[in-house]
Amino acid sequence: MAAVNEIPALGVPAEPQAPQGVRGLRASQRRRLNAFRYVAFTIFGLFFLLPLFAMIRFSLEGSKPGTWSVAAWKQIASYQGPPPLLPAIEITLELAVITSLVMLVLVVPTMIWVKLRVQWFSRVLEFLCLLPLTIPAIVLVVGLAPIYNRIERYNVSALMLFWAYVILALPYAYRALTAGLTAMDATTLSEAARSLGARWFTVMFRVIAPNMWQAILNALMLTVALVLGEFTIAYPLTYVNLQVELFSISRNTVNAGVLFSASAATLLVAFALLLILSYVGRRLRRGRP
Amino acid sequence: MTAAATTETGARPPRAGRRSAPTWVGTVPFLAYTGVFLLLPTGIVIWNAFRRPTGGFTFSNISALNTSAVRTLFVGSLELCVISALIGAVLGAILAYAVASGRQDGVVRRLYLAGSGVLAQFGGVTLAFAFLATIGPTSGILFHASWFYDFPWGIALIYIYFQIPLMVLVFLPAIDGLKVQWREAAENLGGSTWHYWRYIGGPLLTPAFLGATLLLFANALSAYATIVAWEDQIAYVVPQQIGVALISEVGLVNFNQADALAFGMIVMVVIVMSGYFLLQRRAARWQR
Numbered sequence: 001m002a003a004v005n006e007i008p009a010l011g012v013p014a015e016p017q018a019p020q021g022v023r024g025l026r027a028s029q030r031r032r033l034n035a036f037r038y039v040a041f042t043i044f045g046l047f048f049l050l051p052l053f054a055m056i057r058f059s060l061e062g063s064k065p066g067t068w069s070v071a072a073w074k075q076i077a078s079y080q081g082p083p084p085l086l087p088a089i090e091i092t093l094e095l096a097v098i099t100s101l102v103m104l105v106l107v108v109p110t111m112i113w114v115k116l117r118v119q120w121f122s123r124v125l126e127f128l129c130l131l132p133l134t135i136p137a138i139v140l141v142v143g144l145a146p147i148y149n150r151i152e153r154y155n156v157s158a159l160m161l162f163w164a165y166v167i168l169a170l171p172y173a174y175r176a177l178t179a180g181l182t183a184m185d186a187t188t189l190s191e192a193a194r195s196l197g198a199r200w201f202t203v204m205f206r207v208i209a210p211n212m213w214q215a216i217l218n219a220l221m222l223t224v225a226l227v228l229g230e231f232t233i234a235y236p237l238t239y240v241n242l243q244v245e246l247f248s249i250s251r252n253t254v255n256a257g258v259l260f261s262a263s264a265a266t267l268l269v270a271f272a273l274l275l276i277l278s279y280v281g282r283r284l285r286r287g288r289p
Numbered sequence: 290m291t292a293a294a295t296t297e298t299g300a301r302p303p304r305a306g307r308r309s310a311p312t313w314v315g316t317v318p319f320l321a322y323t324g325v326f327l328l329l330p331t332g333i334v335i336w337n338a339f340r341r342p343t344g345g346f347t348f349s350n351i352s353a354l355n356t357s358a359v360r361t362l363f364v365g366s367l368e369l370c371v372i373s374a375l376i377g378a379v380l381g382a383i384l385a386y387a388v389a390s391g392r393q394d395g396v397v398r399r400l401y402l403a404g405s406g407v408l409a410q411f412g413g414v415t416l417a418f419a420f421l422a423t424i425g426p427t428s429g430i431l432f433h434a435s436w437f438y439d440f441p442w443g444i445a446l447i448y449i450y451f452q453i454p455l456m457v458l459v460f461l462p463a464i465d466g467l468k469v470q471w472r473e474a475a476e477n478l479g480g481s482t483w484h485y486w487r488y489i490g491g492p493l494l495t496p497a498f499l500g501a502t503l504l505l506f507a508n509a510l511s512a513y514a515t516i517v518a519w520e521d522q523i524a525y526v527v528p529q530q531i532g533v534a535l536i537s538e539v540g541l542v543n544f545n546q547a548d549a550l551a552f553g554m555i556v557m558v559v560i561v562m563s564g565y566f567l568l569q570r571r572a573a574r575w576q577r
Contacts, residue, residue: 029482033390040387041397044380044453048408051416051450054423054430110319117312125316128323134562135331135555136511138528142551143330145535167326229413231514236535243414247518250418260422263415274407 052267059261072257076265079249079258088245091158095241096227099165100220103173106166108216111177112204116190129174132167137232140167148237158239161230168233169226173219180215184208221273228266242266331555337545338552350549359530363553366510366526369441373448374505380449381456381505382464382498388457389464402461405454412451417518420447440525444516451515452505459504463497463572500568507561510554527554 062069079085107129114121132140144164151160186208193207194200209216231243240248242262250259341347353359388401424434437443467490475485513528524530527550534547 037387037390040384041401044384044387048404048450048454050431051419051423055419057430058422058428106319106322110316113312113315118316121313121316125319128319128327131327134507134558135327136513136528136558138511138513138531139334139551139554139558140327140330142531142535142547143333144326145547146333147325147330163326167323170323170327225410229410229415229514231413231517235514235517236532238536243514246418247414247521250414250518251521259418263418267411267415267419270411271407274410275403 052264055260055267056264059257059264061257072261073265075258076262079262082252083240083245083248085245085249085258085262088240088242091240092228092242094159095162095165096224098159098162099169099227100223102162102166103169103219103223104216107170107173107219108177108209109204111174111181112186112208115181115186116203116208117200126174129170131170133171137168138236140164141233141236144233145237158234158241161234161237161239161241164233165223165227165230168230169223172222172226176218176222177212177215180212180218181208183215184211218277221277225270225273228270334548334551334555337548340545342545350545351552353546354549354553359550362524362527362530362550365440366528366557369445369448369526370506370509372441372445373452373509374502376445377449377452377505378456378460378498378502381453381501382460384453385457385460385464389461401457405457407454409451409454409458412512413514414518416447416450417515420450420519438520440520440523444519444525447515447519448509448512451512452509455508456501456505459501460497463494463501467493496568497572500565500572503561503565503568507558507565510557510561 059072060068060070061072063071075085076089077086111125114125141164148160151163189207189211190203193203198207229243230241231247233239234241235244235247246259246262249256253259338350339346339348341349384401388398391398420437421428423429423431424437426433426435426437429437434443471489472485475489480488511528513532516526516529517532521529524533531547531550531554534550
């Protein structure tokens with residue numbers, strides 16, 4: 001007790017002088033640092049925002065330069081080409097749904113099962129899930145070409161792209177789901193459920209999965225964002241999705257307004273998805289002490 | 290504690306006895322899927338890189354890469370990756386430092402982090418269009434850049450757009466790992482800002498910086514959509530030529546060129562990523 005009181009007592013007379021000097025130095029450093037930060041944020045902010053603004057401004061360009069018009073945005077659904085845009089949009093949206101569903105069915109149960117029952121497998125699972133980050137998509141597509149030759153014997157629809165898209169989305173889904181799985185005490189939850197007589201099926205789908213719905217939502221949104229922007233697999237395999245069609249339009253009609261409005265629209269959807277995601281993610285983290 | 294553990298182990302055997310299939314069976318669907326659509330394609334690339342179109346083992350696909358045209362492609366890829374990775378890494382590190390020196394829960398930090406998450410993924414066809422609208426040689430709103438279609442600087446500028454955010458995401462944890470106490474200790478011992486960065490901050494951040502630069506390099510190496518949308522008539526880098534070889538492969542013209550080029554890329558990526566993991570492990574030492 002005495003010792004604790006002694007230290008502030010000793011410190012009091014020194015305080016007005018020493019920290020004053022330090023604080024003065026700090027203040028000048030702070031000022032320089034703040035000046036640097038504002039300059040950096042302004043320059044980088046401009047660099048990142050200008051192309052986005054330019055694209056949106058371009059999409060709102062009227063028939064005469066300098067005028068404004070929403071014609072290009074209305075065209076998104078009605079653009080007749082060549083090539084027409086709407087079928088590609090439909091295919092891409094369907095692909096987004098199918099890819100997300102397959103991802104859910106394939107990855108979520110596997111990850112929960114491995115976490116609960118087959119822990120020795122978790123390193124293999126992690127390796128396989130993160131491998132697509134290392135192997136460039138343009139390399140993967142070379143190996144996928146012969147496989148897609150086989151698939152095309154049965155079905156030539158561009159919807160078949162989902163087989164490859166699930167692989168591309170694996171790393172993002174894996175990270176999102178891992179965050180969800182580690183944020184809860186899955187082992188205790190499953191032991192509690194089991195001791196109350198639950199089957200493993202019940203444990204996985206009615207106990208663990210509902211506890212990680214935010215992580216599952218994250219994984220879904222990342223998958224959708226990925227499918228909306230995918231070009232590398234579709235184009236060399238001569239499938240047509242939204243990005244491939246935009247590319248074809250750009251080669252047929254230079255600077256077509258619909259190009260920029262459709263690009264901006266895709267981007268805005270992806271932005272919205274990922275911003276929702278970062279918001280949900282923050283709430284998820286904040287919820288955990 | 291001990292009692293609970295005993296009950297736990299005591300309860301297990303009957304359960305284990307009741308189950309009909311071993312637990313690893315649950316991983317079979319996943320293994321089958323990734324086997325067919327991830328491991329098999331990779332295997333096919335490596336296998337075909339050493340196979341004659343007519344069958345049989347050969348090095349001729351690989352040695353066919355040693356022509357001036359293909360060498361130009363690999364040199365082009367190297368140029369573009371080195372330029373965009375170095376500039377992206379330096380600028381990204383500066384931005385990461387600016388972000389890190391602010392308040393931990395400040396609006397600016399949240400904004401830049403969320404933005405980086407989005408923009409690091411924002412590549413592809415759309416990004417090329419965005420730059421076309423900004424500084425395109427005939428359509429630019431900001432100005433008309435005559436060098437827009439110059440290789441490597443025109444495309445490097447576009448690549449830097451997604452390299453900087455990636456650098457911020459990868460490098461920020463390293464900067465956050467610098468403890469205030471280290472700086473205070475340096476100041477208390479009479480060190481200047483220069484001393485701090487030269488002898489403490491710099492050496493601590495170097496492995497993380499180099500590792501992140503390698504990651505950016507690999508990122509630029511595998512980018513495909515952006516450069517195709519930027520220029521699809523001339524192949525400057527390996528991915529472009531792989532695409533060309535693959536599309537013309539419909540007529541089985543030069544069957545194994547795509548595989549040999551892809552194999553070359555796998556080798557490059559494996560070298561770069563090994564370096565990344567080694568450096569990352571070294572960098573992780575100070576990030577607790």
